[in-house]
Amino acid sequence: MKASSQWLLEIHKPGRTLRLGGDWRIDHAAALQRTLDDCSEDFSGLDGTDIAALDAAGAFLLLEFARRCGVDAEAIKLEARQRELLFAVARSQEIEEPGADSDGPLWRRGLARLGGAVLALKVNTFRLLGFLGLALATLAATVLRPGRWRVTATVHHMQQSGLDALPLVSLLSFLVGAVIAFLGATVLRDFGAELFVVDLTTYAFLREFGVLLTAILLAGRTASAFAAQIGTMKSREEIDAIRTLGQDPIVLLVLPRLLALLIMLPLLSVVATLAGLLGGLTVAVFNLGIPTDLFISRVQETATLSHYLTGLSKAPIFAMVIALVGCLEGFKVAGTAQSVGERTTSAVVQSISLVIIIDALAAVFFMEMGW
Amino acid sequence: MSEAVIRVRGLKTQFGTQVVHEDLDLDVQRGEILGVVGGSGTGKSVLMRAILGLLSPHAGSVDVLGETVTGRRDPVKLRRRTGVLFQDGALFSSLTVLENVEVPLKEHFPELSAQLRGDLARLRLRLVGLAPGTGAKLPSELSGGMRKRAGLARALAMDPELLFLDEPTAGLDPIGAADFDELLKTLQQALGLTVFLITHDLDTLYAICDRIAVLGKGRILTVGTREEVEDFDDDWIRDYFHGPRARSARAAQRRGGD
Incomplete structure (x- = not known):
């Protein structure tokens, strides 16, 4: 267990399991993301038992990383409390975001605004x-x-x-x-x-x-x-x-x-x-x-x-x-x-x-x- | 479990000649949900504002998460570790819901990439159970219950250790209020939060609070588990916990517990 005040991400590779450790809280989210993005190899398992502190932001990054590596959330090894948090975040992620309806290019939005204004003027009159x-x-x-x-x-x-x-x-x-x-x-x-x-x-x-x-x-x-x-x-x-x-x-x-x-x-x-x-x-x-x-x-x-x-x-x-x-x-x-x-x-x-x-x-x- | 996250000693607040609190002591332990009740005008919200450092008390000291709040101009560090849900959400009306949740992230963690910041903000919205697509709406387009959920998402944005809630279920219908209680309990357990909760709602009190503090006569009359507080000898407490509404809340709690 590492001191939680210290930021650490340890990547060991005994066999094909990746060991993670250190402080996985929002304070280090940006650095964590950079490190995870650099890590492009495939792993068969993730071991997070050395993670000293985990919050929702960390859990989110961990889940994203696991998904990219093709590791199931269930298969990540974690301390019991941290597992609960991870699953709570995972459950909330299951809700599908509707496809963002794009507003189209700028000229179309401008035209739409103009049309809206003319209609509003008519209704108002x-x-x-x-x-x-x-x-x-x-x-x-x-x-x-x-x-x-x-x-x-x-x-x-x-x-x-x-x-x-x-x-x-x-x-x-x-x-x-x-x-x-x-x-x-x-x-x-x-x-x-x-x-x-x-x-x-x-x-x-x-x-x-x-x-x-x-x-x-x-x-x-x-x-x-x-x-x-x-x-x-x-x-x-x-x-x-x-x-x-x-x-x-x-x-x-x-x-x-x-x-x-x-x-x-x-x-x-x-x-x-x-x-x-x-x-x-x-x-x-x-x-x-x-x-x-x-x-x-x-x-x-x-x-x-x-x-x-x-x-x-x-x-x-x-x-x-x-x-x-x-x-x-x-x-x-x-x-x-x-x-x-x-x-x-x-x-x-x-x-x-x-x-x-x-x-x-x-x-x-x-x-x-x-x- | 005996670590005090909030520690109030000898607090005295007054407006003009009107004394709100006199010699008030209170401890909130790590990992608990403390419910604060009291009649109107007993200074529940004032107490919360004093603990948050939004108003400076006349006397006494307030320590939050091991840091002294009183006498400090603005405890920035503490702001990162505490979240507050105000009565009607207090969402910024000119920003969309998602932008509202992003505000604290932008302020305290400017190094996050825009993509990650958006993802983290969307995560909070999902955690509080807001339907997908709500993020793009303006606060004025939301119902009261959704505004409270969005406010909670903003309060949770920085993964705080300590959460302040001012009447989270006021103005919600009973079903919405029960849902909100359940949500609070789930989040509190999953995220390991300490919660300071002001409420009038007996159902909330019975459903999710570990301990209850009763405010009256300018101080904490009593604090303890529900059973301990109910037996305290005071007219207001007797009326409050043994009135018809309390009886039905208790009955509902018993039915729910079985």
């Missing part, structure tokens, strides 16, 4: 449209039955996603308004037409930025919150509980959020427009030397109701997109906490992308129509 229909149908069925209105929940979400976002929306719109004024000023100064900074800011905020900024902010802030709230409920089976209690999760969870955004997003975008104009005003007064009353009268000349309505008409659409994507992603959560995280991310990405895409399409449409 259908689901979103289906969810839109479901929400609208439920809304129509609920409107006439005030008993089913969830006023408290709606007001709660109006506060959370509307009122609480007010400081952030106004601050960011103010800053963007200031930046636009600066940008305009640098270009227009060359022509001595700094006054047109007012037109630029007014146009930008009335038609585009008031609504767009608000929508992007709410997509990040509210769509993620909706997805996380509903997702957490889904993963804790609360949604199922709602169903088994005979209530409709759409009425209970989706409609209050949808209505809250439908009311609050247009209101917030009014504030955002005002804040943006204020930003422009600040730059105009302090940097360009345009007096306040001139700025205001210029705004009054430029701003027409049709501009503003053009801008504001997008607000309900954005509200609907943000609320529905957020809620739908929440409902898609399956099982674990990890899924909640993934869905929340997906909700933000989808709603921001959709908001910008819809805004671009609308801009082209309004331009063609000459509105």
Whole structure:
């Protein structure tokens, strides 16, 4: 028996039996494997009675070696306890591994990924449209039955996603308004037409930025919150509980959020427009030397109701997109906490992308129509 | 058989002003399965974390496999010789099951060839009775019982001498739990493991534990064979071992033993 702290593999060949000894534990697995690989002769028997220590890794290597030499596992001489271990490992090895299904070459996997992505996009679009229909149908069925209105929940979400976002929306719109004024000023100064900074800011905020900024902010802030709230409920089976209690999760969870955004997003975008104009005003007064009353009268000349309505008409659409994507992603959560995280991310990405895409399409449409 | 693998002396742990353990002594002998029981909040998991060196106690000493754990920053050597199964497996969610089992091998035995490392990892998966092909799956695709088996495979990856199990059968159905008990016993005998097992499951306790330690009032109330512990004079122990659930577990054990 050798000291177990010492690594040893002894190969003696009296007759045609190979004698093995030393420490057959995982600490020496790599060296063991090298030695065994170098040993290519055939033996009729294996004698492992000198093996000082054996663990599952060693037993595995011993079995592999025995198989290569054509020696039966039963025929390996070992101490009783080590035999038990060897047989336990041998038994587990008998289970057949299924043939590893190869993924094919790289180009095929790439193609498969592309196909998967296209299919997922199609399924996702259908689901979103289906969810839109479901929400609208439920809304129509609920409107006439005030008993089913969830006023408290709606007001709660109006506060959370509307009122609480007010400081952030106004601050960011103010800053963007200031930046636009600066940008305009640098270009227009060359022509001595700094006054047109007012037109630029007014146009930008009335038609585009008031609504767009608000929508992007709410997509990040509210769509993620909706997805996380509903997702957490889904993963804790609360949604199922709602169903088994005979209530409709759409009425209970989706409609209050949808209505809250439908009311609050247009209101917030009014504030955002005002804040943006204020930003422009600040730059105009302090940097360009345009007096306040001139700025205001210029705004009054430029701003027409049709501009503003053009801008504001997008607000309900954005509200609907943000609320529905957020809620739908929440409902898609399956099982674990990890899924909640993934869905929340997906909700933000989808709603921001959709908001910008819809805004671009609308801009082209309004331009063609000459509105 | 009287060699103590884990040796806890005068252990005191506390969180803020709340004292969890006070003057706690415990020995775990080589080759035994020690079951640790105790009511909720008696600090079973905290004790395990203290022994593993995951939290440093306020006072007292912990020796594991002849090395002192307390006061050491990270007992790397010990990590190679101990395996831990956490409550829900604690598998790394971004890796496949096979990669999970390979993690400790990669960390501690970087000299192994990729082929051998894969073979050894697959061997553990087979030893814990996971169906072939499970290795390629992600932990989220497994059932609770399979996650525990995969966690056990990872804990066994380095052929540890000492295995820590935190409620291995919690959340499993009775049949799955009984299978897991049998698996533990088989592996323990085949690999010659010493097992520190936290459990609430009376069936597990009766089926596979050599000795039982009862935790309560911040210390080990009593430790010994099942018969010795059952006769100990304490309200909680009486309720625990002589309640209706204990009676049926005992009956099942007797039927299984005959």
